[in-house]
Amino acid sequence: MATRTRRPERRQEPLSRERIVGAAVELLDAVGEGGLTFRALAERLATGPGAIYWHVTGKAELLAAAADAVVADALADDGTEDTPQEVIRALALGLFDAIDAHPWVGTQLTRAPGQPPMVSVFERLGRQVQALRVPEAARFTAVSALLNYILGVAGQNAANARSQPPGTDRTAFLDAVAQAWTELDPERYAFTRSTADRLRDHDDRTEFLAGIDLILTGITANLPPAVD
């Protein structure tokens, strides 16, 4: 009976929602948004496409679950920052890094408001905005601005990734775009042309954070003085 115990069969564990979502994340990372197929996923799981439907209602839910898994991971640790600004920056950077590592998440993040895991982000941002002493009437606006900005960057990241085959060199990509900018009409696109160098040299992460800081500055600009 040695042969039977020596090497477990290909199908090690039974299928489960967890395994399916995990395999979906791997597939999405490997081949990008267009590569997630029930057939490809089934092959990876050594089963037929129909089996997946026992654990997941369809592709939309699968995609959402994959994105949620990645984001939940990024939100896992609460951090030990001091000021509300620092907490917000850390939260935003955590999301940014997750999306940077899994660009397809960028498109999935934008969903009807109040779906997990974005409601968690909303909640965390809200608490910090509150801690910043933003008056109640202005909090929704402040949190929405931060969230929309984050979602915008996320979507842009996803679009950049989609426009290139997965794993393409980032510098080469930026060089190409910057080059295209310098070839624009000098009159109609004077500003864009003059910014080509900045585009080429900028660091996405730093730039993202600078945008967060801009919004934070706006949020805290006209706060009533503290009265404790």
Add this chain to the structure above:
Amino acid sequence: MATRTRRPERRQEPLSRERIVGAAVELLDAVGEGGLTFRALAERLATGPGAIYWHVTGKAELLAAAADAVVADALADDGTEDTPQEVIRALALGLFDAIDAHPWVGTQLTRAPGQPPMVSVFERLGRQVQALRVPEAARFTAVSALLNYILGVAGQNAANARSQPPGTDRTAFLDAVAQAWTELDPERYAFTRSTADRLRDHDDRTEFLAGIDLILTGITANLPPAVD
């Protein structure tokens, strides 16, 4: 021969890129993102699906062209506003209204940087940021923040539209989400729960503009004093 001149045949004009894109916009508006099909579009144009490929390379280009047509329309008039802030607000509102009327545009707007028509938006924002006396080194960040915020709202709008059948009542939708918020765990989602009323009553357009103002405040907060 009266019968021949009385009523022109179904196929009035010859096919053209313009007509195709126009029909695509109508179809997208009528049935949403999922409804744009080469077969449905061909039927609307009283031709076969293959004919479309003579004028357009594929679905991606068609979608992009449809979005560009809508956005170009929204950017058509330059406005007569005075301050840079006012110009930026008017530009942003123009985009917002276009996306509000054609939610599917929201997903198409996010593309590789420097594609028309977003490079026009970038350019216009850049000129105003310059007019605000933002120093050169900070302009790229400022414009990116504004643009990413706009794209985030656009994407959120598109997601909301997608989550509902086209033409669903907006108030009912917000009521449902707000209701869901009030049913969240009181401890873990204290802030979100307390914001449900604001969500229900807020006006998207006003809120969007308030976010723009927040970023503008951040951009102008620490400018060096004018020295003219």
Add this chain to the structure above:
DNA sequence: ACCTGAACACCGTTCAAGT
């Protein structure tokens, strides 16, 4: 040059049949 429409390859999803 431009249009036609059948055909191809591929996809999400279903479902009768199995264990």
Add this chain to the structure above:
DNA sequence: ACCTGAACACCGTTCAAGT
């Protein structure tokens, strides 16, 4: 309860054949 995989409906795209 869970899995299998053939089958269905539908899609983007191609292309030989027409005008």
